[in-house]
Amino acid sequence: MIETTAFHVVLAVLSVLILTQAVKLIFRISAGLIPFTALTFGLCFSALIEGRTGIAEGLLNGILYGLAGIGTYAMIKTLIRWYRHRKEGPFR
Numbered sequence: 001m002i003e004t005t006a007f008h009v010v011l012a013v014l015s016v017l018i019l020t021q022a023v024k025l026i027f028r029i030s031a032g033l034i035p036f037t038a039l040t041f042g043l044c045f046s047a048l049i050e051g052r053t054g055i056a057e058g059l060l061n062g063i064l065y066g067l068a069g070i071g072t073y074a075m076i077k078t079l080i081r082w083y084r085h086r087k088e089g090p091f092r
Helices: 006-027 031-049 055-084
Strands: none
Touching: 006 031, 006 055, 031 055
16 A cells, blocks of 8 residues: 655655756766656665665656656756746737
């Protein structure tokens, strides 16, 4: 049974965002490797910090944390781009 608290979700997604951005800035990785990096950090968070006992639920939660981090990063990036170019985006 998968039991996830809101605290774990918020902490995991923020951790994935911060660590992915730090790796991106420090190591100058290409844009194609960012989703893989976020998924890796999500899986590490689920396995190491939460201490999941079941492999299936640990993998599922880790993948969900990574995908949530990727989606949040993409949303923030798109909103900033649209806001900077107001005449082209939805902020007309």
